[in-house]
Amino acid sequence: xxxxxTLGQYYQTDSVIHRLDPRVKLAATVLFIISLFVFDGIAGxxxxxxxxxxxxxxxxxxxxxxxxxxxxxxxLLLITVxxxxxxxxxxxxxxxxxxxxxxxxxxxxxxxxxxxxxxxIGSSVMTLTTTPNQLTDGxxxxxxxxxxxxxxxxxxxxxxxxxxxxxxxxMEETDKIMKAQMARCAxxxxxxVIKKAKSLVPLLVPLFISAFRRANDLAMAMExxxxxxxxxxxxxxxxxxxxxxxxxxAFVIGYLAAGIAAGRLLAVFL
Amino acid sequence: MPIILDKVNHVxxxxxxxxxxxxxxxxxxxPDGQFIGLIGHTGSGKSTLVQHLNGLMRATSGxxxxxxxxxxxxxxxxxxxxSKVGLVFQYPEHQLFETDVFTDVCFGPxxxxxxKKEVQLRAYEALKLVGLEDxxxxxxxxxxxxxxxxxxxxxxxxxxxxxxxILDEPTAxxxxxxxxxxxxxxxxxKQETGITVILVSHSMDDVAKYVDRIIVxxxxxxxxxxxxxxxxxxxxxxxxIGLAAPQVTYIMKELRDNGYDVSDDVxxxxxxxxxxxxxxxxxxxxx
Numbered sequence: 001x002x003x004x005x006t007l008g009q010y011y012q013t014d015s016v017i018h019r020l021d022p023r024v025k026l027a028a029t030v031l032f033i034i035s036l037f038v039f040d041g042i043a044g045x046x047x048x049x050x051x052x053x054x055x056x057x058x059x060x061x062x063x064x065x066x067x068x069x070x071x072x073x074x075x076l077l078l079i080t081v082x083x084x085x086x087x088x089x090x091x092x093x094x095x096x097x098x099x100x101x102x103x104x105x106x107x108x109x110x111x112x113x114x115x116x117x118x119x120x121i122g123s124s125v126m127t128l129t130t131t132p133n134q135l136t137d138g139x140x141x142x143x144x145x146x147x148x149x150x151x152x153x154x155x156x157x158x159x160x161x162x163x164x165x166x167x168x169x170x171m172e173e174t175d176k177i178m179k180a181q182m183a184r185c186a187x188x189x190x191x192x193v194i195k196k197a198k199s200l201v202p203l204l205v206p207l208f209i210s211a212f213r214r215a216n217d218l219a220m221a222m223e224x225x226x227x228x229x230x231x232x233x234x235x236x237x238x239x240x241x242x243x244x245x246x247x248x249x250a251f252v253i254g255y256l257a258a259g260i261a262a263g264r265l266l267a268v269f270l
Numbered sequence: 271m272p273i274i275l276d277k278v279n280h281v282x283x284x285x286x287x288x289x290x291x292x293x294x295x296x297x298x299x300x301p302d303g304q305f306i307g308l309i310g311h312t313g314s315g316k317s318t319l320v321q322h323l324n325g326l327m328r329a330t331s332g333x334x335x336x337x338x339x340x341x342x343x344x345x346x347x348x349x350x351x352x353s354k355v356g357l358v359f360q361y362p363e364h365q366l367f368e369t370d371v372f373t374d375v376c377f378g379p380x381x382x383x384x385x386k387k388e389v390q391l392r393a394y395e396a397l398k399l400v401g402l403e404d405x406x407x408x409x410x411x412x413x414x415x416x417x418x419x420x421x422x423x424x425x426x427x428x429x430x431x432x433x434x435x436i437l438d439e440p441t442a443x444x445x446x447x448x449x450x451x452x453x454x455x456x457x458x459x460k461q462e463t464g465i466t467v468i469l470v471s472h473s474m475d476d477v478a479k480y481v482d483r484i485i486v487x488x489x490x491x492x493x494x495x496x497x498x499x500x501x502x503x504x505x506x507x508x509x510x511i512g513l514a515a516p517q518v519t520y521i522m523k524e525l526r527d528n529g530y531d532v533s534d535d536v537x538x539x540x541x542x543x544x545x546x547x548x549x550x551x552x553x554x555x556x557x
Contacts, residue, residue, distance in 0.1 A: 185349050
């Protein structure tokens with residue numbers, strides 16, 4: 001299960017999307033997510049789907065990898081869809097025992113499902129095409145103005161990059177410990193909920209210990225190299241916008257305009 | 271219980287751009303009671319191979335038979351296999367989790383569904399086999415030294431009474447003394463119980479002293495599979511793949527090249543001593 005989460009998993013390849021400035025990708029992702037909630041109607045989602053398809057195509061990351069991230073949230077998705085389906089008041093369509101499906105419920109459930117799917121795929125595109133380091137660099141730059149109001153932007157960015165870096169490490173570690181315990185005939189699969197939860201102890205205790213050990217080692221290594229936070233710290237690879245980044249910005253704005261226009265047009269025609 | 275591997279292949283990430291062919295047509299027969307050294311450079315596929323032997327990994331193609339039964343068959347009991355083929359991972363002390371040493375060692379046999387008495391008996395025997403003193407039994411495993419922790423972890427696997435014991439780099443990260451202790455302990459264990467032992471290592475010096483068969487892996491294939499003496503005879507090829515014969519073999523070769531008529535197919539310090547004594551005695555007689 002753990003291995004299926006794609007967030008924070010970089011897919012190594014060379015593409016236009018990979019080469020974009022991380023700030024562009026961050027901003028585009030945020031705008032894309034906002035757009036998903038602003039668009040209210042099928043037309044907007046068609047535009048979003050087309051936009052997403054183009055970006056995925058350009059990124060050269062196999063589509064399977066984006067869908068992998070979805071597996072982890074399928075349960076969440078199911079719950080939200082079911083709740084919306086049954087609990088939205090409105091014009092009843094079908095009645096099953098004490099549950100009624102309404103027209104508004106169907107609409108809401110479908111839109112929510114689309115939104116969540118696109119949201120996960122959209123952010124997966126970003127994390128699959130951007131290394132965690134680039135990502136936090138970009139975030140640090142974008143949030144720099146907040147330093148004026150004493151937000152520790154650099155520290156937050158550093159914490160994020162460390163957290164992201166640790167995801168694959170800890171996943172690998174989990175895999176290793178799991179195998180080691182399975183070699184001692186541990187059973188992680190059968191039994192009821194309580195038994196299953198109990199069976200995780202031999203996995204979680206070593207995992208936590210190893211996480212603390214690694215954190216300790218990392219802190220020492222950083223201090224040994226005189227790390228002391230973000231003041232006056234320079235970058236080895238400062239971020240610069242290139243031509244393709246401006247084009248990408250234009251493309252994203254074009255997408256937003258198209259999405260809004262499509263929604264309006266459909267409203268006019270209907 | 272012999273293990274037979276028939277053309278086993280394993281490919282990591284088979285359908286991605288980063289596919290790695292980790293095992294290529296590996297065919298081996300591992301009979302009962304052998305002491306085997308599995309040697310290879312980092313990334314040669316040795317860890318992947320041993321994880322196939324107890325069914326933790328599934329071969330992409332090829333078959334593995336344990337005691338004549340195909341371990342990938344649907345009705346094969348993998349948990350039973352894992353109790354028969356005990357695998358001690360690299361840095362096994364990282365898997366310890368219980369509040370005291372004894373309970374931790376009980377984890378394996380308890381999972382086999384044995385009754386409490388039997389579980390405790392096995393745990394006690396296993397801890398004795400790895401030579402841990404009784405004083406440590408009720409201490410937290412996290413308070414022990416590195417070498418002791420490792421022995422506890424090995425006991426954790428031994429307590430299941432495996433017929434085959436596989437140790438993946440059991441000496442990694444230990445100081446020379448800890449290394450000798452662990453290896454000596456394993457050799458003694460082998461003698462006392464007569465089980466099959468497979469020692470995975472990248473150090474020839476570690477294994478040469480103990481094993482009666484060496485399997486050399488290179489880039490996923492078996493390069494050599496023979497008695498130590500014969501394998502170290504290929505020292506030139508071994509060097510090419512980043513391995514080496516034991517240091518004492520080199521010394522004897524140098525001696526021979528410099529005109530001393532000593533036998534150069536020795537692999538351990540004891541053998542070298544014998545060879546040198548033989549040579550010196552022979553010379554004495556000639557005079």
